[in-house]
Structures are given as C-alpha cells and as structure tokens.
Amino acid sequence: xxxxxxxxxxxxxxxxxxxxxxxxxxxxxxxxxxxxxxxxxxxxxxxxxxxxxxxxxxxxxxxxxxxxxxxxxxxxxxxxxxxxxxxxxxxxxxxxxxxxxxxxxxxxxxxxxxxxxxxxxxxxxxxxxxxxxxxxxxxxxxxxxxxxxxxxxxxxxxxxxxxxxxxxxxxxxxxxxxxxxxxxxxxxxxxxxxxxxxxxxxxxxxxxxxxxxxxxxxxxxxxxxxxxxxxxxxxxxxxxxxxxxxxxxxxxxxxxxxxxxxxxxxxxxxxxxxxxxxxxxxxxxxxxxxxxxxxxxxxxxxxxxxxxxxxxxxxxxxxxxxxxxxxxxxxxxxxxxxxxxxxxxxxxxxxxxxxxxxxxxxxxxxxxxxxxxxxxxxxxxxxxxxxxxxxxxxxxxxxxxxxxxxxxxxxxxxxxxxxxxxxxxxxxxxxxxxxxxxxxxxxxxxxxxxxxxxxxxxxxxxxxxxxxxxxxxxxxxxxxxxxxxxxxxxxx
Amino acid sequence: xxxxxxxxxxxxxxxxxxxxxxxxxxxxxxxxxxxxxxxxxxxxxxxxxxxxxxxxxxxxxxxxxxxxxxxxxxxxxxxxxxxxxxxxxxxxxxxxxxxxxxxxxxxxxxxxxxxxxxxxxxxxxxxxxxxxxxxxxxxxxxxxxxxxxxxxxxxxxxxxxxxxxxxxxxxxxxxxxxxxxxxxxxxxxxxxxxxxxxxxxxxxxxxxxxxxxxxxxxxxxxxxxxxxxxxxxxxxxxxxxxxxxxxxxxxxxxxxxxxxxxxxxxxxxxxxxxxxxxxxxxxxxxxxxxxxxxxxxxxxxxxxxxxxx
Ligand SMILES: Nc1nc2c(ncn2[C@@H]2O[C@H](COP(=O)(O)OP(=O)(O)OP(=O)(O)O)[C@@H](O)[C@H]2O)c(=O)[nH]1
Ligand SMILES: Nc1nc2c(ncn2[C@@H]2O[C@H](COP(=O)(O)OP(=O)(O)O)[C@@H](O)[C@H]2O)c(=O)[nH]1
Ligand SMILES: [Mg+2]
Ligand SMILES: [Mg+2]
Numbered sequence: 001x002x003x004x005x006x007x008x009x010x011x012x013x014x015x016x017x018x019x020x021x022x023x024x025x026x027x028x029x030x031x032x033x034x035x036x037x038x039x040x041x042x043x044x045x046x047x048x049x050x051x052x053x054x055x056x057x058x059x060x061x062x063x064x065x066x067x068x069x070x071x072x073x074x075x076x077x078x079x080x081x082x083x084x085x086x087x088x089x090x091x092x093x094x095x096x097x098x099x100x101x102x103x104x105x106x107x108x109x110x111x112x113x114x115x116x117x118x119x120x121x122x123x124x125x126x127x128x129x130x131x132x133x134x135x136x137x138x139x140x141x142x143x144x145x146x147x148x149x150x151x152x153x154x155x156x157x158x159x160x161x162x163x164x165x166x167x168x169x170x171x172x173x174x175x176x177x178x179x180x181x182x183x184x185x186x187x188x189x190x191x192x193x194x195x196x197x198x199x200x201x202x203x204x205x206x207x208x209x210x211x212x213x214x215x216x217x218x219x220x221x222x223x224x225x226x227x228x229x230x231x232x233x234x235x236x237x238x239x240x241x242x243x244x245x246x247x248x249x250x251x252x253x254x255x256x257x258x259x260x261x262x263x264x265x266x267x268x269x270x271x272x273x274x275x276x277x278x279x280x281x282x283x284x285x286x287x288x289x290x291x292x293x294x295x296x297x298x299x300x301x302x303x304x305x306x307x308x309x310x311x312x313x314x315x316x317x318x319x320x321x322x323x324x325x326x327x328x329x330x331x332x333x334x335x336x337x338x339x340x341x342x343x344x345x346x347x348x349x350x351x352x353x354x355x356x357x358x359x360x361x362x363x364x365x366x367x368x369x370x371x372x373x374x375x376x377x378x379x380x381x382x383x384x385x386x387x388x389x390x391x392x393x394x395x396x397x398x399x400x401x402x403x404x405x406x407x408x409x410x411x412x413x414x415x416x417x418x419x420x421x422x423x424x425x426x427x428x429x430x431x432x433x434x435x436x437x438x439x440x441x442x443x444x445x446x447x448x449x450x451x452x453x454x455x456x457x458x459x460x461x462x463x464x465x466x467x468x469x470x471x472x473x474x475x476x477x478x479x480x481x482x483x484x485x486x487x488x489x490x491x492x
Numbered sequence: 493x494x495x496x497x498x499x500x501x502x503x504x505x506x507x508x509x510x511x512x513x514x515x516x517x518x519x520x521x522x523x524x525x526x527x528x529x530x531x532x533x534x535x536x537x538x539x540x541x542x543x544x545x546x547x548x549x550x551x552x553x554x555x556x557x558x559x560x561x562x563x564x565x566x567x568x569x570x571x572x573x574x575x576x577x578x579x580x581x582x583x584x585x586x587x588x589x590x591x592x593x594x595x596x597x598x599x600x601x602x603x604x605x606x607x608x609x610x611x612x613x614x615x616x617x618x619x620x621x622x623x624x625x626x627x628x629x630x631x632x633x634x635x636x637x638x639x640x641x642x643x644x645x646x647x648x649x650x651x652x653x654x655x656x657x658x659x660x661x662x663x664x665x666x667x668x669x670x671x672x673x674x675x676x677x678x679x680x681x682x683x684x685x686x687x688x689x690x691x692x693x694x695x696x697x698x699x700x701x702x703x704x705x706x707x708x709x710x711x712x713x714x715x716x717x718x719x720x721x722x723x724x725x726x727x728x729x730x731x732x733x734x735x736x737x738x739x740x741x742x743x744x745x746x747x748x749x750x751x752x753x754x755x756x757x758x759x760x761x762x763x764x765x766x767x768x769x770x771x772x773x774x775x776x777x778x779x780x781x782x783x784x785x786x787x788x789x790x791x792x793x794x795x796x797x798x799x800x801x
Contacts, residue, residue: 039544042725045535108748108776109604109721138776140643141636148635148657193751220604224541224725226753247603250688252727275603275634 041253108191111246194233540756603686606747628668689734747773
C-alpha cells in the first residue's frame with residue numbers, strides 16, 4: 001500500500017551516489033521518507049521529531065562512500081540510531097532472595113494477565129517458585145482467568161473472590177507468600193485509563209504499601225500516538241522499571257516501542273509473541289529497529305551495503321599496498337574482515353594447504369588474539385598507526401594500558417604488522433591463484449618457524465600436541481574466556 | 493448534545509493532554525500560513541492517528557488554499573472538518589434488524605480490544621428497548637472468557653449459550669442461533685475469541701463461524717461488528733482489511749474512547765476499507781455506549797482537550 005521506504009529513499013537520493021558529502025539539503029527528501037516510515041509505524045510525533053534531528057546531525061558531513069549509495073548509508077545510520085535509542089538491553093528481573101515482588105500495570109486489554117502467566121512459566125523454568133496474585137477485582141471473571149492460567153502452569157494463585165480492595169489483597173498475598181515456599185510474587189493489577197485519577201492513585205498506593213521490586217508497564221504493540229500519553233502517566237504515578245511489549249505476533253510495526261522508551265527511559269524487557277504462555281521472548285533492539293523501519297528488507301539492504309563497503313575498502317587497501325602504503329589502520333581493517341568470515345579455524349580449514357597451520361592454531365586462541373590486536377591498534381594515535389616506528393617505550397606502555405595488554409604484546413603486534421605489510425605488498429600485485437600460492441607458502445613458513453614474522457604467540461611451540469594436552473589447553477582457554485565475559489558483565 | 497455528552501464527559505476527565513490544539517495555531521486576529529504553521533498543523537493531525545497520508549493531504553490542501561495568507565481559525569478548520577464530516581457520515585440507525593425472526597450480530601476483533609464488554613453494552617441497549625437477547629459465548633479459547641460473558645448475562649438478565657473450554661466455537665454459535673430461534677429472541681449476539689488478523693487459521697475459524705450462522709438464517713449474520721480499540725494506531729487499517737475479507741464486516745464499534753486516544757484511524761479506515769463507525773465505547777460499564785455521531789467526533793479530533801484547569 002505504501003511506497004516502501006527503500007524505494008522512496010532510493011529515488012530521493014539516487015542523484016547523490018558517489019560524490020560529495022551528506023548535507024541537510026541533499027538528505028532532506030531521504031529523511032522525509034524515513035520520517036514517514038516512522039510515523040506509519042506509529043512512533044509518536046515527538047519521538048520522530050527528536051529522532052530525525054539526531055540522525056541528520058549525525059549524518060551531515062559524512063562523506064558519501066563511493067561504494068555505497070547514500071540511501072544505504074543513510075539507512076545504515078538510521079538503523080543504528082534506532083538500535084541505540086531502544087537499547088541498552090536488560091533482560092534481568094533483578095530477583096533477590098528471599099522474596100521478590102513484580103507488579104504489572106497498564107491499560108485495559110494490554111495483556112497484563114496473560115503476561116503474568118508467561119512470567120510465571122518462565123520463572124518455573126528457571127527453577128523459581130512463583131506465585132500469582134489476582135489484584136484485578138474490576139473486570140468480570142478476571143480472577144478466574146488468572147486462576148486458570150495458574151493451574152495450567154501449576155503455580156499457586158492468591159485469589160480473594162469477595163474482596164473489593166486490591167491494596168489489601170496484595171498485602172495479604174505478600175504475607176502469605178512469605179509463609180509459603182514462594183520466592184517471586186507477581187501482581188496482576190486491573191487495567192485502567194491513565195486519566196482515571198482515582199485508579200492511578202490506587203496503583204501508587206499499592207506500590208507504596210507493597211513495595212514491589214520491579215514494576216513493569218505492559219503495552220500493546222498496536223498502540224498509536226496515544227502510547228506516549230499513557231506511558232508518561234504510568235511512569236509518573238509509579239516508578240517503572242521496565243516495559244513489556246505484547247501482541248508482536250501480528251503485523252504491527254510496533255513504533256510504540258520507541259515512543260514508550262523515549263518517554264519512560266526504562267528498558268524494554270520482553271515481548272509477547274502469542275497467546276500461549278510460552279510466547280514470551282527477550283527484547284532485541286536490532287530486530288525491533290528492522291521491524292519499525294519496514295521489516296527485514298531494510299536489514300538485508302544494510303548488510304548488502306556493508307558487504308559492498310568491505311569490497312570497496314579492500315580495493316582501496318590494495319591500491320595503497322601497490323603504492324607501498326600499508327598502514328596499521330589498513331591492518332586493523334584487514335583483521336575486521338577476516339573476523340567477519342567466521343571462526344578463524346574454520347576459515348583456515350577452507351584454504352588449501354592450511355592443514356599444518358591449523359594444527360598450529362589449535363593451541364592458540366586465534367579469535368581472542370585478533371580481538372586483542374584490534375584493541376591495541378585502537379589505542380594508538382593516528383600518527384602511530386601511520387608510522388609505527390614512532391612507538392617508543394613510553395608510547396608502548398600507554399598503548400598497552402589503554403588496551404589492557406602487556407607492553408611486549410604491543411611489540412609483537414608491530415612485528416606482526418611488519419610481516420603482514422611485507423606479505424600484503426607482495427600479494428597486491430598477484431592474481432587470485434598466485435595469491436593462494438603465496439598464502440600456502442606463508443603457512444608452511446609459519447609452521448616451520450612459528451616464532452617468525454607472522455608471529456604465533458610466544459608460548460606456542462609449534463609441536464603437535466597430544467590430544468590430552470590440547471584438551472587441557474582448550475579448557476584453560478575457555479575458562480579464561482568465561483572469566484573475561486563475567487568481568488565484562490560485572491562492569492556493566 | 494444528547495448521547496455524545498457522555499463521550500465529551502469522558503474526554504473532560506483528561507487532565508494532562510495535548511497542551512496546544514489546532515486553535516492555538518491561529519491567533520484570534522488570524523495567522524500567517526507559513527512552513528512553521530503547516531508543520532504544527534501536521535503535528536496536530538498526526539496525533540489524531542488519522543495517518544500520515546491523510547495528514548499530508550490535509551496539509552497540502554491548506555497549503556495550496558491559504559499559503560502566504562493570514563487566515564482565521566474558522567476558515568481553515570471548517571475547510572477540512574467539513575471534508576471529514578462528510579467522509580464519516582453514516583445512516584442514523586446503525587443496526588439493520590432482520591425483517592422477521594432474530595437479528596444475529598457477530599462480534600470480532602483483535603485480542604483485548606473490548607469485544608466482550610461491547611457485547612454487554614449492546615445487550616443492555618437492546619434489552620432496554622424491550623428486545624429479548626441471547627448471547628453466544630463462542631470465545632472458547634481464552635481463559636475464563638466464558639465466565640466473563642456469563643457474569644454480564646447474569647447482570648443484564650440475558651440468555652446465554654456456552655460451550656466447554658477448547659470446544660468448537662462454530663458449534664457454540666450454531667447453538668446460540670438455534671436457541672434464539674427456539675425462544676423467539678429478537679437479537680442474538682455472538683462473542684468470538686480475540687485474534688490477530690494475520691493468523692490465517694484463526695481467521696478461517698472465524699469465517700467458519702460466519703458460514704455456520706448463515707446456514708441457519710440465510711441473511712445472517714445481519715451485522716458483523718469489528719471492535720476497534722481507540723488507542724490503536726495504523727495497524728487498525730490492516731485489522732479492518734483482513735477482518736472484512738474474512739467475515740464481511742458491516743461496521744466498527746470504537747471502544748475505549750474515554751481515554752486520551754482520539755481514534756482517528758477510523759478516518760483512514762473509512763477511506764480505504766469503507767467501514768462506518770456505528771457506536772463508540774466510553775467506559776467499562778454496560779451503559780457506556782454511545783451512538784457514533786460524525787460531527788462531534790470530528791470536532792473532538794481537534795478539540796481543546798485537557799487544557800482547562
Ligand atoms: N475504559 C474502557 N475500557 C473498556 C472499554 N471497553 C472494554 N474495556 C476494557 O478493556 C478490557 C478488555 O475488554 P474485553 O471486553 O474483555 O475485550 P475482548 O476484546 O473481549 O478481549 P479478549 O476476549 O481477551 O480478546 C476490559 O478490562 C474491559 O473492561 C471502554 O470503552 N472503555
Ligand atoms: N496474539 C496475542 N495475544 C495476546 C498477547 N498477550 C495477550 N494476548 C491476548 O490479549 C487479550 C487480553 O489479554 P489479557 O491478559 O486478558 O489483558 P489484560 O486485560 O491487560 O489483563 C487476551 O485475549 C489475550 O489472550 C500476545 O502477545 N499476542
Ligand atoms: Mg487482566
Ligand atoms: Mg472477550
């Protein structure tokens with residue numbers, strides 16, 4: 001029905017291909033198409049406006065890359081910015097012993113009760129002992145609805161059919177939970193309009209008296225411009241900790257995700273993707289961004305653009321190689337490209353004659369090394385990258401500190417780079433077959449001389465290891481990786 | 493203004509809403525129609541959920557007609573309100589009753605939009621005018637959906653036909669219509685489970701319910717109501733299209749219009765699918781139903797909402 005974003009953007013920016021920079025003037029039409037796409041996806045007017053300002057600010061002045069058309073480049077920027085706005089992800093329920101209280105709230109029919117059931121089911125799978133609390137005393141048969149869900153997943157439901165006071169029900173439920181073997185309580189509150197002052201007041205009273213650890217706003221992904229009004233009101237009445245977006249199993253573009261995130265600032269935790277209780281998924285901003293922009297075609301467009309970009313980069317590098325200018329920056333890009341091909345071991349195994357090399361790699365952490373190398377280069381100044389000979393002892397120490405490696409590793413890198421530059425220069429002029437040969441030679445050389453230029457880590461012996469030794473090394477490596485991951489998480 | 497007062501009243505509950513409205517764009521002495529003015533107009537229109545296309549068209553019309561001129565509010569407002577009111581016009585009697593025998597009304601819509609509550613409201617409306625009503629609880633899927641409608645039937649004193657959880661909804665609908673025929677009821681309203689319009693199987697299930705009803709009474713169902721949540725954005729268009737394809741909807745009831753949402757997507761739906769709005773829902777109680785009147789509705793789209801203290 002609507003002209004796809006891709007098409008309209010394409011025609012708007014075609015004339016720009018391959019020259020000049022993105023400017024406000026030459027992006028205007030393209031940005032308009034993005035704006036239309038976002039509004040059609042139900043992103044709130046204000047959120048769209050702010051978003052457009054951010055994007056054009058970012059995009060202005062970017063050189064239109066030769067390999068990309070500006071459409072692709074702009075879409076790439078838009079996509080990334082959407083991801084940034086809807087992130088960062090936080091899927092944790094932040095449970096703490098002995099008892100955590102979760103509270104769900106939202107408009108009528110948004111999916112609160114069903115989501116209670118879904119969360120209950122998820123908690124059981126994680127070995128928790130949840131209890132549901134029927135605090136909707138408004139809607140006919142709301143209590144029964146929750147009880148049926150509780151039975152289906154086999155968890156207790158606190159229900160008081162005669163009570164008229166949801167605050168009291170919640171308090172008694174928490175008392176009961178403390179006595180029973182329950183570690184998570186989920187409150188199912190009645191749906192209400194954000195303009196109903198009395199009922200909004202009631203929610204804050206529940207929050208004050210029951211002190212839930214996490215309060216989630218449940219919102220229907222089909223919501224239009226009004227999403228900001230309700231989200232804002234709920235966020236003011238309560239201290240929201242997260243958002244759950246429901247009914248994403250349909251064809252709603254789900255722009256409300258962006259609007260709600262923009263006004264509340266709290267993370268979107270989960271999405272509901274069906275009426276069944278196993279249909280609860282973690283929220284991923286990248287997928288949502290693709291959806292809001294008009295589904296997958298945009299994503300593949302960006303990917304395609306990226307590929308082209310890489311090809312272009314490669315050509316540019318070759319050009320420089322031929323002229324004998326292979327800088328550390330180029331080396332860095334090379335590393336990135338290799339990484340994109342997949343796990344190092346697999347890549348190598350696909351190359352003919354790489355058998356020996358592969359054995360060699362078995363006792364080193366190729367990926368980890370590449371990541372570290374990348375980090376080292378990133379910590380260098382532009383001058384240093386262009387001319388690594390500048391790197392003296394003090395610079396070495398600074399770079400090492402900046403990238404979290406030992407100073408001697410910086411040294412190794414520079415040596416590796418020397419070797420690489422040499423090889424690259426040699427390869428630049430060769431055709432594909434000759435290049436392959438060169439790689440083979442290289443691998444043999446490396447296997448014979450692991451301490452040589454294409455430096456294997458120092459502890460590498462180059463000897464074939466027994467399976468037992470290899471397993472041991474592998475274990476240590478994995479342990480280290482896990483530790484690093486954990487450290488990273490802790491930092492967050 | 494009669495029945496629409498309730499709706500207005502609902503809107504009055506609004507405390508913090510839009511802090512400007514279209515009238516602010518024009519000072520009383522009139523205002524220059526420039527880019528800034530047109531942008532602000534665009535914003536107002538977008539916030540009604542009318543859709544980008546409608547909004548853009550309206551802005552374009554205003555641009556061509558008034559650009560560079562100093563205009564009065566009434567001049568411009570009337571220009572497109574008139575258009576909208578004409579577009580949204582519909583017959584004064586929204587329900588077509590059967591010439592003889594029970595009138596069957598089938599109610600459908602996405603999950604949680606307000607179907608069951610709307611059925612309670614319709615049932616009250618009909619029984620208040622002396623009609624005998626049978627309800628068919630053909631939502632056999634959602635937990636306690638049958639109980640929910642049963643509570644309403646009890647409150648309103650209507651007959652109800654139910655089936656077991658998970659049983660065939662078409663057979664419940666069939667029995668409901670049979671019951672209406674048997675006891676000589678005037679109206680039979682069939683509730684259905686909420687479903688998303690993209691769920692092919694569930695949409696086929698809905699068509700089957702429609703077919704089964706038609707086998708008992710040739711013209712039935714006489715009305716197929718699509719319930720639309722007023723907070724719905726542009727997805728409402730897809731809902732109207734798909735439900736109409738599956739069961740030939742005859743009209744919309746716009747529920748939850750007592751919030752701050754304007755429900756403007758029905759304008760886009762009227763344009764693209766042609767469905768008229770018959771009633772609006774303005775609360776959770778059985779008498780919170782108002783006849784849809786295009787004029788006050790369109791006025792309310794641009795109404796001064798929530799600025800009064
Ligand atoms: N404020 C307001 N709430 C409404 C209105 N109509 C329905 N509701 C509420 O919206 C919620 C969902 O209504 P239901 O009638 O159960 O909706 P449904 O479409 O039958 O839902 P499912 O059968 O679960 O798909 C309930 O809490 C109703 O009380 C309305 O006009 N205004
Ligand atoms: N398709 C779909 N339906 C959902 C989802 N979550 C809830 N529902 C349905 O939406 C309707 C309203 O849900 P309910 O949990 O009763 O909403 P509440 O009024 O906020 O408690 C029910 O028909 C649910 O089955 C979802 O993620 N996808
Ligand atoms: Mg509920
Ligand atoms: Mg229902």
